[in-house]
Amino acid sequence: MKAHALLLAALTPAANADIFAHMETTRGVVNIGLHLDEAPISVANFVTLAQGTRARIDPRTGVATNEPLYVNETFFRTGNNDFSKFAQTGSGSGDNTGSPGFTIRDEFHPSLRHTGYTLSMANTGAPNSGGGGIFITGDISIPTYDDLHTIFGTISPDDSLVPGNPKEPGDSASRLIVDQIISAGDHQTTIIGITFTDSSTGESAEFENEVSLGLPLVTSTTGSISVTPGSSVDLQLPSPLTERTDLVPMRTLDLSTWDELSNTFIGFNSSPESVVQVDTGQESSSFYRFSKIEYPLSVSPSSLADLTLTVDASAMAGLNGDYVAEFDSAGTGGTLTLIYDSDMENPLSGPITEIYHFPGGNGATLIIVATGLRPIRFELGYDAYCPTNPVDNTPLPPASPIPCRHRLSLWYGFWDIRGLSDASITLPPS
Numbered sequence: 001m002k003a004h005a006l007l008l009a010a011l012t013p014a015a016n017a018d019i020f021a022h023m024e025t026t027r028g029v030v031n032i033g034l035h036l037d038e039a040p041i042s043v044a045n046f047v048t049l050a051q052g053t054r055a056r057i058d059p060r061t062g063v064a065t066n067e068p069l070y071v072n073e074t075f076f077r078t079g080n081n082d083f084s085k086f087a088q089t090g091s092g093s094g095d096n097t098g099s100p101g102f103t104i105r106d107e108f109h110p111s112l113r114h115t116g117y118t119l120s121m122a123n124t125g126a127p128n129s130g131g132g133g134i135f136i137t138g139d140i141s142i143p144t145y146d147d148l149h150t151i152f153g154t155i156s157p158d159d160s161l162v163p164g165n166p167k168e169p170g171d172s173a174s175r176l177i178v179d180q181i182i183s184a185g186d187h188q189t190t191i192i193g194i195t196f197t198d199s200s201t202g203e204s205a206e207f208e209n210e211v212s213l214g215l216p217l218v219t220s221t222t223g224s225i226s227v228t229p230g231s232s233v234d235l236q237l238p239s240p241l242t243e244r245t246d247l248v249p250m251r252t253l254d255l256s257t258w259d260e261l262s263n264t265f266i267g268f269n270s271s272p273e274s275v276v277q278v279d280t281g282q283e284s285s286s287f288y289r290f291s292k293i294e295y296p297l298s299v300s301p302s303s304l305a306d307l308t309l310t311v312d313a314s315a316m317a318g319l320n321g322d323y324v325a326e327f328d329s330a331g332t333g334g335t336l337t338l339i340y341d342s343d344m345e346n347p348l349s350g351p352i353t354e355i356y357h358f359p360g361g362n363g364a365t366l367i368i369v370a371t372g373l374r375p376i377r378f379e380l381g382y383d384a385y386c387p388t389n390p391v392d393n394t395p396l397p398p399a400s401p402i403p404c405r406h407r408l409s410l411w412y413g414f415w416d417i418r419g420l421s422d423a424s425i426t427l428p429p430s
Contacts, residue, residue, distance in 0.1 A: 018198070018199055018200070019033075019034045019036060019196055019197070020032065020033055020156070020196065021046070021050075021153065021194055021195075022162075024194070025177065025190065026190045026192065027177050028177040029173075030178060031155070031159055031162045031174045032119050032153040032154065032156065032174070033153060034119075034152060035109075035112060035151065035152050035153060038107065038109040038112055038151075039109065039150055040107075041105055042104065042152035044215055045215055046152065048215070049069040049132055050070050051068060052066045052069075054218075055218040056218055057099075057100055058092060059098035059260070062251075062288075062289035063220065063289060064218050064220040069092060069100065071191060071193055072191065073090065073091070073094060073190070073191050074186075075087035075186070075187070076094055077135075078182055080138075080182050080185075082140075083140075084140070085137060085138030086137045086138065086142075087178070087181045087189070088133060088134070088135040090133045091132070092132060098132075099131045101260070102218065102361065103129050103130060103131050103362045104130055104131065104215065104362065105128050105362055105381075106127060106381065106383075107150045107152070108147045109151070113146050113151070114137060114141060114145040114151065115141045116139050118136070118151045118153065118154055119134060119135075119155065120135055120151050121149055126363065126365070126381065127363055127380065127383075127405045127406065127420070128362035128363045128382065129381070136155065138178055138179055138182045147420070148420075157172060159172070215296075216294065216361060217293065217294040218292070219292050219294075221238075221247075221290050222290060223235045223237045225288065229281050230280075231281050232280060232281050233288075234275055234276065234277050235247075235249070235276050235288075235290065237275070240272035241264065241266045241272060242266060243266050243268050244297075244361070244395065245292055245295070246264070246266075247263060247264045247278075247292055248263050248291045248292075248293060249263070251288050253286060262358070264277075264278075265300065265302050267301040268301065268386065268395070268397065268398065269303055293361065298361045298362065298382070298386070299382050300361055300382050301359065302359045303331045304327040305331035306327065306329055307327050307331070307426065307428065308426040309323075309325040309327075309426075310322055310324050310423060310424050311378060311406055311421070312422045320340065322338075323337070324337045325337075327355075335349060335370075336350060336351075336352050337349040348372060350370040350372035352370045353369050354369035354375075362382060363379070364378075364380045364382075365377070366380060378406045379406060379407040380405070383403050383404055384402055384403050386398035387399070397427075401424035401426040401427070402425045405420055406421060
């Protein structure tokens with residue numbers, strides 16, 4: 001069995017890939033060449049979840065588990081029309097509601113486009129919102145998915161080139177099976193198992209060094225719960241949550257269905273916390289399970305204090321300029337300004353009256369209400385990893401400004417999400 005050091009491995013085209021995934025389904029085996037060089041984070045995430053060598057949260061039970069993802073799951077969502085042909089799986093719940101409890105960074109590469117028969121990351125539409133969900137596409141180009149969903153694999157066009165596969169040259173069985181999966185519809189095909197082969201040796205492949213890529217690490221945790229009825233449920237942790245760590249509470253009211261509650265993320269610029277509010281105390285009887293998720297190289301701040309957010313607003317229809325949010329020392333107020341490129345001397349500006357900030361390991365949702373401007377929502381995805389100390393490999397503070405991307409929307413009685421643009425967070429002087 002050969003372990004691949006992800007930072008050193010090279011990528012070749014799908015037919016000559018360093019690593020192949022063999023997805024056994026109830027309709028046959030789909031062979032997939034993995035794009036290790038272009039999308040190392042997504043490949044490492046997929047392999048370690050499929051092999052069960054890295055933990056995740058099971059959305060059905062709320063437990064941190066090493067049970068392999070994807071096995072015995074159906075392709076629960078399919079599309080088969082003139083514009084989109086795909087089959088989605090990997091939610092962990094059997095439908096479109098589950099997740100592994102964490103997110104990973106997007107990896108977009110100009111050489112990888114949705115031109116047909118790709119393996120890609122599912123997400124919510126926000127930057128850096130993929131986790132465990134994946135989808136395969138059929139014999140159609142879907143350009144609207146480009147630079148929105150990470151492509152990390154290509155369905156083999158010729159199974160005779162797959163190591164250990166006794167097929168005749170030109171055998172396109174894998175792609176024919178993908179066509180059948182998509183045509184069959186929702187919940188009609190089940191994944192039996194996924195194995196991985198090193199193409200240079202023909203042996204089973206696994207990975208090491210996934211931590212060096214900043215992949216999230218999940219562990220279960222516990223603590224003492226105190227309840228103030230109708231007000232709050234607080235968790236006293238045995239050891240404080242430290243920076244770059246997310247606490248994910250799961251709750252059930254009937255010991256049957258588990259729901260993920262709002263997370264608490266401790267960013268790189270925040271102090272440790274020992275007591276965390278996990279619920280509102282509105283229910284007469286609740287049961288909880290808790291997991292900690294470490295994002296080793298996260299640059300996501302959990303406090304907005306003294307930060308400046310600059311967002312390119314050109315993706316909004318009719319806007320050519322920047323939004324600039326300057327937050328006060330408490331991170332609860334400040335000033336929001338819209339600067340039009342065509343009229344730099346007459347910006348629209350107003351005091352911030354409300355802030356709703358929901359940070360996570362790779363991004364944040366931020367809603368700002370300011371006097372004189374429409375309420376605005378930013379879906380931020382932080383694209384840089386902080387540097388590490390070469391002596392002990394510990395994270396160092398990230399450089400300023402931190403590059404990110406956003407999906408931006410104005411409030412017109414509904415969230416009107418437009419295109420993807422650049423943004424940055426400028427940190428206060430150290």
